[in-house]
Amino acid sequence: MFSVALRCHGKRCRPFAYSTLSKAISRPTLITPSPLAKIQKRNAAQAGTSNGTWRPVSVLDxxxxxxARPISLRQLMVFGRSLTESRLISSANYVRTELPVRIAHRIRDMQKLPYVVVTNPHIEEVYQLYYKAFDTFRKFKEIKTLEDNEKFCEVISQNLKGHLTVIPKLAMGILECGRLMDPKELDHFMNVILRSRISRRVIAEQHLSLTETFNSPYFSPGATLSESDFIGEVFIKCFAKDVISRCAKAVTHLARSTNGPQVQVPEVKIDGHLNASFPYILSHLEYIVGELLRNSVQAVIDRHQQHPDHASSPPPPIEVTICEAQEHVIIRISDRGGGIPREELPYLWSFSKGPQSQKRLENLGQVPRMAATMQELHVTDELGRADLKAPTYLGSLSTLTSRPPNLRLGMGLPLSRVYAEYWAGSLNLHSLEGYGVDAFLQISRLGNKNEQLTTRASMDAV
Structure with a gap:
């Protein structure tokens, strides 16, 4: 279905996989030509100009x-608890040295992919973005003054904005290359890349937010921030009930805009330990809860509309239960939307395969940017969080994209699991076919768990 890139030596040609950094060379695979053959033609035409960054160089080595040095939410807050000029500059230099390390390992992971996958136009675009960012941050001089920090923050902001294309580009590339690699290997690669992306945005946005706080006219250097406020991007006391209520309001608005104002939207009922709180990055939690509620609400609406005899009665509610234990909080979201079709269950957490792959690919083509936040539900200003921190820079907490509300991308669940597992949590689903789904989100409530990220390139891991 896809052509394998050929490299000729005299009269002999052999399949080639970019793996000079590895002892293992991909085995030749006989694949019939397809429309993606134009990718090889395009790459051959550009070989003389773009091959430089594909080859391993000593500076990358x-x-x-x-x-990479993983950190916890508690450590992330250290610089901000009593923010001073010296602590802000220390934060800047940590980010300055950590970003190129984390990017370098992911560049090496991409170099390990078979050549025909690496040269997919979407994955190649991500590679070039990563290499440019790596080159920019590794060359940045030590930050010694507040003026240096301002310049550094400008560079960070530009990169955050430029990399909003990464998620849809990666997703399209992975779907297009679904038959060129083992789907499990592609999903593993996607999980590593996305988790690393989250980690870089976390430390970058945390520093931008601390800088914004330090420059605020209302801030006194050295003052201890209130326990009820944010420290950078970290919300110290994140109340599960408040987040769920806010997401439910957004999802209800989305359901009406998607299905029409006349549709009966199921009520979201919340019970359990309603005062449960924990430190967390709000945009991460909102994205996970927002995606789970959206899936449940839409499933209930669809099932209710399939039974005309139920039209006179309201749809069954979505029941959300909050359970607080000593070390974690569990949020269970239960619906009666009929469950997940059996043919979709094996691909529930996959980025690369599934019965709707082609449709997902077409939909992703309509999404030029994606920050993976609840704000991508395109809620109106009336749902804005006036009481919560809204940074002025273009970051994943405040960015809106052009995603239409009814455009399903098929990656909400796997991406939500990446977010959940990032801070050592978990996300699992239990489906009762013909009845409904129970989703279980577990969150560490102490904030002392390190980022769950791949600290080295997979090819270098022992």
Whole structure:
């Protein structure tokens, strides 16, 4: 179905996979030509100009030799608890040295992919974005003054904005290459890349937010921030009930805009430990809860509309239960939307395969940017959070994209699991076919768990 790139030596040609950094060379695979053959033609035409960044270079080796340093939510807040100029500059230098390390390992992971996958136009675009960012941050000089920090923050903001294309580009590339690699390997690659992307945005946005706080006319350097406020991007006391209520309001608005104002939207009922709180990055939690509620609400609406005899009665409610234990909080979201079709269950957490792959690919083509936040539900201003922090820079907490509300991308669940597992949590679903779904989101409530990220390139891991 896809052509394998050929490299000729005299009169002999052999399939080639970019793996000079690895001892293992991909085995030749005989694949019949397809429309993607134009990718090889395009790459051959550009070989003379773009091959430089594809080859491993010593400067990349130097950074790959270093290991990423995972941090916890508590450590993320250290610089901000009593923010001073010296602490802000220390934060800047941590980000300055950590970003190129984390990017370098992901560049090396991409270099390990078979050549025909790496040269997919979507994945190649992500590669070029990563290499440019790596080159920019590794060359940035040590930050010694507040003026240096302002320049550094400008560079960070530009990169955050430029990399909003990464998720849809990666997703399209993975779907197009679904038959060129083992789907499990593609999903593993996607999970590693996305988790690393989250980690970089977390430390970058945290520093931008601390800088914004430090420059605020209302801030006194050295003052201890209130326990009820944000420290950077971290919401110290994130009340589960408040987040669920806010997401439910947004999802209800979305359901009406998608299905029409006359549709009966199921009520979202919340019970359990209603005062449960924990430190968390609000945009992460909102995205997970928003996606789960959206799936449940739409499933109930669809099932209710399939039974005309139920039209006179309201649809069954979505029941959300909050359970607080000593070390974690569990949020269960239960619906009676008929469950997940059996043919979709094996691909529930996959980025690369599934019965709707082609439709997902077409939909992703209509999404130029994606920050993966609840704000992508395109809620109106009336749902804005006036009482919560809204940074002025273009970050994943405040960015809106052009995603239409009824455009299903098929990656909400796997991406939600990546977010959940990032801070050592978990996300699991239990489907009762013909009845409904129970989703279980577990969150560490102490904030002392490190980021769950791949600290080295997979090819270098022992």
């Amino acid at each position: 130097e950074w790959v030799a270093k290991e």
